[in-house]
Amino acid sequence: MSEPDRHERLVEDLAGRLAPVRRLGPPGRRAFLWCVAALALGLLVLPFADMSALHVRLSVPDLRLSAFGAVLTAAAAAVAAFQTSVPGRSRAWAWLPLPALALWLGASGLGCLRAWLAPASGIAGGEEMRGCFVFLMAVSLPLSALLVLMLRRACPLRPNLTAALAGLAAAAGAAALLVPLHPHDATATDLAVHACAVLLVIGLNGLLGGRLLDGSVR
Template sequence: MMDTRHDRLVEDLAGRLEPVRPLPRPALRAALWIGAAVVIGTLLASKLAMIGLEHRTGRADLWLAAAGGALTAITAAYAAFATSVPGRSPAWALLPVPAAALWIGASGLGCLRAWVAPPLDLSEAHEPVSCFSFLVCVSVPLSLLIVAMLRRACPLRPNLTAALAGLAVAGAAATLLVPFHPAEATASDLLVHAVVVAGVIGLNALAGGRLLSKAPA
């Protein structure tokens, strides 16, 4: 068979190709990111005092909120990694909705608990700004990590994937806060948490979406 210029070009290009390592499954990548969040929580536990934790173990709404936040982090992380793969349905974005509803609903019950149960008498004062600082300090590294992991996939819906990543980060940060929160939840606490959660999701959707829309170098 006579070689043509086209055949030689194809052979030349094919000879330069390098094997591409496939990405791990979304479940494995989500597990790795969740593992990083657990490591951060372990490090914090060794550095910060869990003030009044023994008094809060019987508060069902606190642990429902923690469970909802943890499930939100897990399901939203999986949904983010799933939607980052071309060809996966965007319906994966609905996966964290039930967990997020549990998280938000149980968190709101903290403001109503004072009507039916006496508040805890903790020895140290609590200011919402400390919660703000904690949530921000935990959210930043988790956001950078999940965006870096998602960038390898070049998602077709970068803003949706980034928003899910932000939801996962917010859920993880709120869950990690529970053991270190030094006082009962109040309306000001709930407002601070809501602002940080909305900010984390929004910034991830905007900044993360732009980063994910660009092919990695």
């Protein structure tokens, strides 16, 4: 079969089974919808939160900034993931979450000094840190699944990048949802546990989500 015939056959075949499609909404709006879903998940965990302790913790500048950074990172990474899932959009969108991520990590890093600066602070025990890790992983899972599901409707040409951004959004979202339930102040080990969970979520998303998104395109 000659190449023009081969292309012509494919064109006729594709046109022959053309069905009307609903145009995908703007990436910003789709990211907003995901954030709303994440917030709804947050409302589910709110009854278990110690509101007075949360109020005290949020009055500490670095803890407040850290929580704000996590929220901002989740939103920015979600926007970046949806933008990079649409062909023709700039790859530079992938940089969008970095300032918020720097704020989140920087403010969380201040917690490393807490044990020396404020020895009376509540320090996490092994059991509590395991609880944090499990919470982060358990909440990241539905957030990642929803995000990958929404992203599969688009056409990520760089599936691993999009999936890694989705992982960052989910992990940051889970960390933000953990704030009301966090039973202790941040410490170096606590931060390390959080960082491990976040990196694991991003890595798993990049690996598994990338394959899922790749399959949606090919």
